[in-house]
Amino acid sequence: MDLISRARAGEREALEELLRQNYGILKGYLLKIGCDYDLTEDLIQETMYRAVKNIKRYKATSKFSTWLITIATNLYRDQLRKGRKEILYADITDDLQYRAEQLDITLEAKEKFLQLQNIMAGLPFEKRAVLVLKHYYGYSYQEMADILQCPVGTIRSRLHYSLDYLKNKLREGGQQLG
Amino acid sequence: MDEQCKQYQLLLMDIHFGERNMDGEIKGHLEKCNDCQAYWQGLDKIEETLDALNFEPAVDYPQISEVLARVRKRESILESLKFVLVAICLLLASVLTGFKFLLFLQAFFYLTLPFLSLPLIYHYKERCDSRG
Ligand SMILES: [Zn+2]
Numbered sequence: 001m002d003l004i005s006r007a008r009a010g011e012r013e014a015l016e017e018l019l020r021q022n023y024g025i026l027k028g029y030l031l032k033i034g035c036d037y038d039l040t041e042d043l044i045q046e047t048m049y050r051a052v053k054n055i056k057r058y059k060a061t062s063k064f065s066t067w068l069i070t071i072a073t074n075l076y077r078d079q080l081r082k083g084r085k086e087i088l089y090a091d092i093t094d095d096l097q098y099r100a101e102q103l104d105i106t107l108e109a110k111e112k113f114l115q116l117q118n119i120m121a122g123l124p125f126e127k128r129a130v131l132v133l134k135h136y137y138g139y140s141y142q143e144m145a146d147i148l149q150c151p152v153g154t155i156r157s158r159l160h161y162s163l164d165y166l167k168n169k170l171r172e173g174g175q176q177l178g
Numbered sequence: 179m180d181e182q183c184k185q186y187q188l189l190l191m192d193i194h195f196g197e198r199n200m201d202g203e204i205k206g207h208l209e210k211c212n213d214c215q216a217y218w219q220g221l222d223k224i225e226e227t228l229d230a231l232n233f234e235p236a237v238d239y240p241q242i243s244e245v246l247a248r249v250r251k252r253e254s255i256l257e258s259l260k261f262v263l264v265a266i267c268l269l270l271a272s273v274l275t276g277f278k279f280l281l282f283l284q285a286f287f288y289l290t291l292p293f294l295s296l297p298l299i300y301h302y303k304e305r306c307d308s309r310g
Contacts, residue, residue, distance in 0.1 A: 012246060019242045024234035032231055041241075048245040053252065112230035120231070134195060135228045141197055160191055166224050 004060050015055070018064055019048055025065045025137070030072055032132045034121060039079065047072040062143070069137075070147045073129065080125060119169045123162055130155055131162040187217045194221045 006014035026047060030040045050071050051058070058067050120128055129148060133139045141159075145152045186207050192198035208214050272280035 015246060016242060019245065020237055020239070023237045023242065027235040027238075028233060031235070044238075045241060045245060048242065049248055052245060052249045109230065113233075116227065116230045131228070135225060136232060141195075156188065156192070159195075160188055163191065163221065163224055166227070167220055170224070170227060 004058075004064065008055050008058070010055075015052055019052070022065045022068055026068045026072060029069055029132065029137070030076070032120075032136060033076065033125065033129050034117070035076055039076075039084075043072055043075050043079075046075055062146075065137075066139075066143065066147065069133070073147055076125075115173070119166065119173075122169070123165060126150075127158045127162045127165075130158040131166075134159055183211060183213050186211070186214050190214060190218050191221065194218075 001009075003014050003018055007018045023044075027040065027044055030043055031037075035043065047068055051064075051068055058064070120131075123131070126148065130144055133144045133147065139147070141152045141155050144155045148155065186204060189198060189204055190208070193200050193204070208218060268280065268284065272278065272284070
């Protein structure tokens with residue numbers, strides 16, 4: 001029996017392995033879309049909990065990580081809907097510093113990391129999410145449309161907008177990041 | 179930038195991300211349009227830039243265990259609730275239908291089952307001991 005089937009049968013070891021394999025993707029996704037560190041911890045916890053609780057509802061037509069990302073996206077969206085203000089990176093340098101340290105990256109990479117996060121913060125959540133899903137996780141337009149629950153055409157125009165935005169920001173910043 | 183170039187750039191983006199194949203028409207436009215050429219080359223540059231944010235955080239094992247424990251706890255609460263519900267239903271059924279013997283049967287099993295099972299437990303213990 002494969003891992004998914006064992007997990008669906010409620011086998012603890014299989015569930016643990018499944019979560020372990022996808023933990024990095026889930027946490028990386030939340031941090032990349034701009035979720036602040038404390039909220040990321042809460043959302044990971046809640047996402048994994050809901051995924052395990054509803055494991056029987058998971059259809060193995062898509063990857064398990066896709067399912068986790070869909071749940072996490074909806075949870076994050078709920079937070080924004082409830083009026084939680086997105087923390088703008090520009091105002092939370094300390095938090096970013098902390099985050100970079102947590103992620104154990106080199107000093108030079110940290111500098112680029114912080115710059116890029118500042119730029120990304122200028123995008124609205126829905127557009128940032130498209131860029132992140134495409135670039136870091138290689139999702140197709142259709143998969144992104146399923147995750148973000150919107151038409152493929154919207155995904156396409158959001159991606160185009162985000163790329164244009166990034167291009168202009170890089171030009172303004174003298175391409176320091178390249 | 180005119181509307182036509184805007185449309186071509188959307189198509190170039192599709193090609194860049196593997197959502198469409200390059201065809202003769204797009205290629206033809208790309209060869210004669212400087213704006214679209216710059217756009218096409220810029221896509222690689224943007225992706226290269228985005229790599230600065232590419233990382234995968236370490237696995238937090240205690241957090242995973244915590245989640246699984248939370249699910250287990252929920253399941254056991256649900257099971258207890260189910261048990262209580264069935265017991266209440268049985269009780270109500272016995273009282274309402276006047277089948278008092280159901281009540282007596284239930285009470286009889288509650289009281290005697292632990293004692294009835296003693297020889298069985300003893301038997302299994304013996305068998306385990308003899309197997310070493
Ligand atoms: Zn053109």
